[in-house]
Structures are given as structure tokens and as C-alpha cells.
Amino acid sequence: MRALNRFNRKAVFHSLKVSLAATAVSLFLCTSCSKAKNSKSISGDSEPAKVESFQKNMPFAFGAAVNINLLKSNTSYRELVIKEYSSLTAENAMKFGALHPAEKTYNWSDADYLVQFASDNNKRVHGHTLIWYKSLPTWVMDFQGDSEAWEQLFKNHIQAVVSRFRGRVVSWDVVNEALEDNGTLRNSIWLQKLGPNYIARAFQYAHEADPNALLFYNDYGHEYSSVKRAAIINLVNGLKNAGVPIHGIGLQMHTRYNQTDANLNAAITDASQTGLKVHISELDIAVNPDNNPSLTFSALLEEQQAEKYFFIVKTFNALPANQKFGITTWNVSDADTWITGHYKRPDWPLPFDKNYKRKACYQAIIDAVK
Secondary structure, eight states: OHHHHTOOOHHHHHHHHHHHHHHHHHHHHHHHOSTTTTOOOOTTSOOOTTOOOHHHHOSSOEEEEEOHHHHHHOHHHHHHHHHHOSEEEESSTTSHHHHOSBTTBOOOHHHHHHHHHHHHTTOEEEEEEEEOSSSOOHHHHTOOOOHHHHHHHHHHHHHHHHHHTTTTSOEEEEEEOOBOTTSSBOOOHHHHHHOTTHHHHHHHHHHHHOTTSEEEEEESOTTTOHHHHHHHHHHHHHHHHTTOOOOEEEEOOEEETTSOHHHHHHHHHHHHTTSSEEEEEEEEEESOTTOOTTOOOOHHHHHHHHHHHHHHHHHHHTSOGGGEEEEEESSSBTTTOHHHHHHTSOOOOSSBOTTSOBOHHHHHHHHTTO
């Protein structure tokens, strides 16, 4: 600036200032062009050029888990879901407790709403989840009966739900999180009452109710624990080899911006080696895994997050076409994420900011399939 101050002509000063600013922007963009080479922060800025939507630009199904209350009441949320996504999962509306609150009572209203919404807007529905150790109503936890009564409870729930949506829900997470982090079977109420073969029987009952539905085993930990990943693969391969009607494996992928590419690659490629369809089923990428209460979403964090989204999507897209069931993010925007409430911390894990504007990771996702 001392050199510039020697010039007294205002026009020359202005011209040089603009030129320097343009050069600085150019250098920044070149420096940050790594794996997510075309991604840039557009939170609050203009949308990326020539990108219509995930729905139009992605070569495989790209979906979101959705909150039914927001879908009904928040116009921005609803319009974004309609525009961007080709596949929908119920965040909570199809879990056991939501659908079956009493032994002889089913509450179909929110699930029915989602399925009709998807039909009206030409979107597929992935059902989540038939059997899980959480989100169980009190009547199940307090149920008194012998093994035969428990089996009937189990079978009736699976078949009532799958039958209701037969031909309208194309796929199901039949069993969710049946394994502990150490790779052993989780000591859930289902294991206690029904024994270890409850997993295979859940798939059989679901298949009986809708023979055309694609049936998935869904779990977390593929990308951060080789022990858990091996246990999941062994479970799935065991079901497949036993002739159980299983069609896919769900990788939840609630991950973080500093997870290694090697671990992410192992998670996705190991799942594909089962020969089953692969669904990255609950994707979000946290940028505050250390629970820093005063963290802000810096440009650096946004770029690092974009690079991680780029790597995950690019790795998934390299799978054989018939195994790419799709990618689903766990909700839509940073305003709607489960992470902030669950961990009581600030975080920004999703492709849209709290104002439903595209973030840098949105463009990175698009770039990853080019």
C-alpha cells in the first residue's frame, strides 16, 4: 500500500485495488482446489451455475431422511425436499414406537402422509426401520409372554407394517444396529426373547409380506472400526449364504470431517464385496466432533467438509452400477440435524445451511460424479 499511496490519481488507485482483489480471489480458489476442486462456499451467496438439483444431476438416487412435521409446516423445507431429492426415508415416523404405540393400536398417519407425498412428487420411499433395539413402546418392553407369544408379536409387527406399504415402499431397513461395537450381537430385548436367529426370521417375515421389496441390514461404525465392520460383513454374508432374502447393506455413515479417506474407502468397498446393494443410509459429516461449544463454521472447516463429502460420493459412485442403491443424508439442513440436539453442541453437518441455502459441500457432491 505504501507504493500505491505515491499515486494521487484516484482512478489508478481504484483500478489497482480491483486487480489485487481479483488476484487474491484467484489464488485462494486455486489453493483450495483439491479433491473438491470446484466446490466453493455459497452459503448466503449465489447458487452454483448449471446445477439444477441433486434429483436432476446425480446418476443414482440421492435422498434425505425427512421430518414429517417440518414437511407439513415449513414451506422452505417442503419445497427443498421436492426440488432436490429423489428418495425419502422417514426420520422417525416408521419406527416401532411411532407406528405401533399400543399392542392393538397402529398410528399410520405420518407414515401414510410421507408415502402419499412421495407418490405425489415421484419419489421413492425407503422404510426405516422394522426391528431396532431403540424406539420401542412401553407395551413391548413390559410384554409378558412365552417365546411363542414373543414370536407372534415380532412377526405381526413386521408383516402389518410391510403389508400396509406393499408396492409403495420399495425397500426396508429390516434390522437396525443388531451388533455391539465389539462385533458381538447386541443384548437387545429381541435377542433375549427370540435368540440369535431373530435377524434371519425378520427378513423372512418381511419378504413374505412383500416379495418385491428390497431388504437391508443397516448399521453404523463401518468407517471407524475394523472390528465392527468385519462383524457386519460376516453377519450379512452369513445371511446371504444361508439363503435369507437380504438384498442390501446400509452404511449409516454418521461421520466427521477428519475421518481418514482410507477408513471411508474400506467401509464402502468392503460393503460392496458382499455383492449386495450398498446404501449410504444416514450420511452427515460433523465438523465439531470435539463438542466445542464456541466453535464457528469457518471457511476452512467448510472446505474440509466439502472435500470429505466429495471423497465419499466419488468412492460410492465407483461401485458397480447395480450395487449403487443410493445415498441418503440424515435430514436436510443444518437447522434440522439431530446432532445439535443430541450432543448439545453447535454443528453444521449437512449440504444446506440453516436458511436452506447450498453450502460448499453441495457443489462437492455434484462434482464427485462428474
